[in-house]
Amino acid sequence: MSLNNILTNWSRYRKGAEEGGFHEYEHQWGMVVDLNKCIGCNACSVACYAENNLPVVGEARYAKSQFMSWMRIERYWDEPDLEPYQASPTANVDVWIETNPPAGKTALKPSMPGSYAEGLLEPGGQGFEERVGVFGTKGEMQDFGASFLPMMCQQCHAATCEPVCPVAATYHTPDGLNAQVYNRCIGSRYCSNNCPYRLRYFNFWSYYEDAWPEPLHMQLNPDLAVRDKGVMEKCTFCVQRIRVAKDEAKMENRKVRDGEFATACVQTCPTGALVFGDLQDPESRVSKLWRFHQVEQGKTKQNKQNKELRGYRILEGLNTDPSVMYLERVREV
Amino acid sequence: MSVVYSFFSGWVDRSGASIGGRLPGYLMALMGVVAMMVLAASPAHADVPNAVPPKGEHQGKHVEQPIEFPHDIHANVNKINCMYCHTYARRSKVAGIPPTSKCMGCHMVIATDKPRIKKLTEYWEKREPPRWKKVHDVPDFVHFTHEKHLKRFVFDNQGMEVEKVSEVCAFCHGEVKKMTVAEKVKPLNMGFCARCHEANKGPFDCWKCHK
Ligand code: SF4
Ligand code: SF4
Numbered sequence: 132m133s134l135n136n137i138l139t140n141w142s143r144y145r146k147g148a149e150e151g152g153f154h155e156y157e158h159q160w161g162m163v164v165d166l167n168k169c170i171g172c173n174a175c176s177v178a179c180y181a182e183n184n185l186p187v188v189g190e191a192r193y194a195k196s197q198f199m200s201w202m203r204i205e206r207y208w209d210e211p212d213l214e215p216y217q218a219s220p221t222a223n224v225d226v227w228i229e230t231n232p233p234a235g236k237t238a239l240k241p242s243m244p245g246s247y248a249e250g251l252l253e254p255g256g257q258g259f260e261e262r263v264g265v266f267g268t269k270g271e272m273q274d275f276g277a278s279f280l281p282m283m284c285q286q287c288h289a290a291t292c293e294p295v296c297p298v299a300a301t302y303h304t305p306d307g308l309n310a311q312v313y314n315r316c317i318g319s320r321y322c323s324n325n326c327p328y329r330l331r332y333f334n335f336w337s338y339y340e341d342a343w344p345e346p347l348h349m350q351l352n353p354d355l356a357v358r359d360k361g362v363m364e365k366c367t368f369c370v371q372r373i374r375v376a377k378d379e380a381k382m383e384n385r386k387v388r389d390g391e392f393a394t395a396c397v398q399t400c401p402t403g404a405l406v407f408g409d410l411q412d413p414e415s416r417v418s419k420l421w422r423f424h425q426v427e428q429g430k431t432k433q434n435k436q437n438k439e440l441r442g443y444r445i446l447e448g449l450n451t452d453p454s455v456m457y458l459e460r461v462r463e464v
Numbered sequence: 465m466s467v468v469y470s471f472f473s474g475w476v477d478r479s480g481a482s483i484g485g486r487l488p489g490y491l492m493a494l495m496g497v498v499a500m501m502v503l504a505a506s507p508a509h510a511d512v513p514n515a516v517p518p519k520g521e522h523q524g525k526h527v528e529q530p531i532e533f534p535h536d537i538h539a540n541v542n543k544i545n546c547m548y549c550h551t552y553a554r555r556s557k558v559a560g561i562p563p564t565s566k567c568m569g570c571h572m573v574i575a576t577d578k579p580r581i582k583k584l585t586e587y588w589e590k591r592e593p594p595r596w597k598k599v600h601d602v603p604d605f606v607h608f609t610h611e612k613h614l615k616r617f618v619f620d621n622q623g624m625e626v627e628k629v630s631e632v633c634a635f636c637h638g639e640v641k642k643m644t645v646a647e648k649v650k651p652l653n654m655g656f657c658a659r660c661h662e663a664n665k666g667p668f669d670c671w672k673c674h675k
Contacts (some may be wrong), residue, residue: 302670310671314605322547355675356605371607378609462632 157202158377158387159307159454160368161410162397163420164281166460167441168404169204171279175396175405176202177194180355182369182395184357186342189434192335199332202396205280216443270334278460283396284309284330284366285445285453288428292322292331300363307410307454309370318361327446334358368407369394388413415457426456511631513623518635518660524648530587530594531580532645539630539641544629546640552632553610554619561596599646600637607675616666641649 179185179202278366290309291302300315301322323331337360343351351357354371358364376392389408397407408417410428421427424442425435431450433443442458547553552560568588571581587594602608618624619634624632630641638649650656661668666671 303563304669304671306671308671311668312670312674314674315670353604354607370671374607374675378612382611417551 141407155305156307156411157305158373158409159411160286160373160452161307161408161417161421161456162283162368162394163406163417163442163456163458165404165406165458166278167458168402169279169281169400169460170402170404171204171206171277172401173204174399174401175281176200176204178202178364178395182352184351184355184369186340187339188338195332197333197335199334199338199364200280201330201364202283202334206283207278207280208276214226223249239278242400249313278462281396282328282330283455284368285328285451285455286368287451287453291325291449291451293324294323297321306373308370308373309365310370311364311367312360313356313362313364316362318363320363322363327449327451331363331430333363334360336360362388369396386412420457424456424458428452428454511628512621512635514621515617515632515635516660516663518650518656518663520651520656520659522649524599526647527597527599527645529597529645531538531583534644535579535640535646536642536644537625541601545627546633547626554614555611557609557611559610564593599648600652602652605675607673 134313141154180187180200185199185201192198206284228441230405286307286309288307290301293303293309296302297319298315298317300317301310302310302312304310318333322335323329339357339359353368355377356394372392372394376387380387380391387409389412394406396423397405406416406420408415410418412418421442424440425437426433426442428451432446433447441461442456443459444453444456447453538549549562549566550559550561552558564587565583567584571584575581576585584594602638614629614632617635618626618629633640636650636652637646640646657673658668660666
């Protein structure tokens with residue numbers, strides 16, 4: 132039956148723009164990220180580590196992009212009027228993104244996870260090495276001119292990761308979430324290669340062996356499994372919290388109320404940059420924001436009446452139909 | 465499902481507990497199909513209306529408990545409702561073990577001369593709970609709630625009497641009221657759950673249970 136379920140429902144939850152987008156979800160969890168409000172404090176990322184049993188992998192593995200931060204803060208250096216930044220040639224930078232790194236340094240390909248900024252990177256450009264500080268280089272940073280982009284799984288409705296999984300370990304749930312079933316995952320990593328946002332993280336090691344030395348293992352969240360090596364994982368929109376909220380609502384024979392619960396990152400953000408809710412509930416905060424910014428689901432291009440509105444979805448032109456709307460950062464010139 | 469499951473069962477389970485058969489995939493699939501056919505034909509359980517009890521047997525290891533608690537005397541002879549002691553079952557994920565105070569509520573006066581009760585009283589006077597051992601355990605990656613199952617099979621089940629709740633408990637725990645210390649007699653693996661969910665039209669989304 133389960134196989135049957137997978138075969139018959141395979142495409143049911145995966146409708147792209149050409150089919151008019153999604154339909155018939157029970158819920159439709161979505162998020163709004165206001166980049167104007169984000170101060171890049173990384174609290175959301177830390178909250179995600181705590182909530183979702185994410186291991187801290189250490190510097191060496193981090194430099195190899197083997198880190199597991201489901202929520203990562205991407206940094207862009209976008210001040211147009213800065214003096215060209217001179218990186219000192221003696222700066223203690225381990226990893227250089229360059230085709231010809233200085234003798235003794237490692238070249239790192241911009242296409243590795245985390246370098247969503249790849250389009251912005253030009254060898255020899257201003258503050259070039261420092262822009263990739265996201266990799267954990269030891270380079271000096273500019274004093275100002277950074278803008279931040281919190282990046283978690285976009286829970287696409289026509290997700291590119293789902294159809295490539297050979298064992299259906301990743302699939303779409305009736306809640307409009309992009310699910311990952313750890314037990315079923317065989318670690319082929321097709322999904323991660325197919326994710327345009329680079330948000331899937333692979334357990335290259337049995338991180339639990341050293342990530343939580345006693346007594347730190349007491350902090351592990353019992354509501355979700357600790358993953359072993361060989362499985363893929365990614366932001367789940369804190370499905371364990373969704374589950375609890377839905378169970379409670381079910382026990383009281385009512386619907387889940389807006390704002391009744393929030394994901395760990397949303398709960399933690401000190402500036403309220405993140406908003407979480409059910410896009411199917413027209414009264415929820417997220418759907419009001421989506422409506423206000425005239426961003427619609429099931430589209431590859433938004434047709435806004437008011438071009439000043441800041442809402443956009445990342446890479447929606449690829450017909451992934453993501454559930455996260457970003458509000459563009461506006462700067463005084 | 466059985467195929468994929470039998471490939472990887474026990475693989476992520478850090479406790480090392482085997483959670484499924486290691487038979488070849490096609491055999492498991494075949495067994496699944498046969499089981500479904502049998503299930504589809506079987507009538508509803510005599511005592512629990514609107515329910516098809518799950519099928520499956522298991523021979524669990526005997527678990528040594530600090531006190532040999534006689535479920536049979538409590539639930540069968542004295543007809544105490546399961547939810548009198550396992551009171552959290554109806555309102556939380558776990559059924560819970562009653563606090564010693566609940567035991568003492570009765571055993572201050574009842575059967576105080578019996579050796580097991582004397583042992584219990586010792587614990588009570590030392591202000592130390594007996595360290596009961598878990599008998600029915602599902603792996604860490606499984607989300608299971610007692611409350612929703614009780615809601616479906618007892619409280620929201622038309623024609624079901626709460627007094628007979630032990631029949632519902634028996635779906636997964638076996639006839640505990642005929643045991644002294646509880647033994648695991650049902651496999652409680654994914655096939656067992658999935659077959660029951662199918663027969664009783666439970667949710668069938670992977671993320672409903674996998675976490
Ligand atoms: S929604 Fe939950 S899992 Fe996703 S980034 Fe936020 S805290 Fe992490
Ligand atoms: S917690 Fe809020 S302000 Fe801080 S980095 Fe995350 S989104 Fe930005």
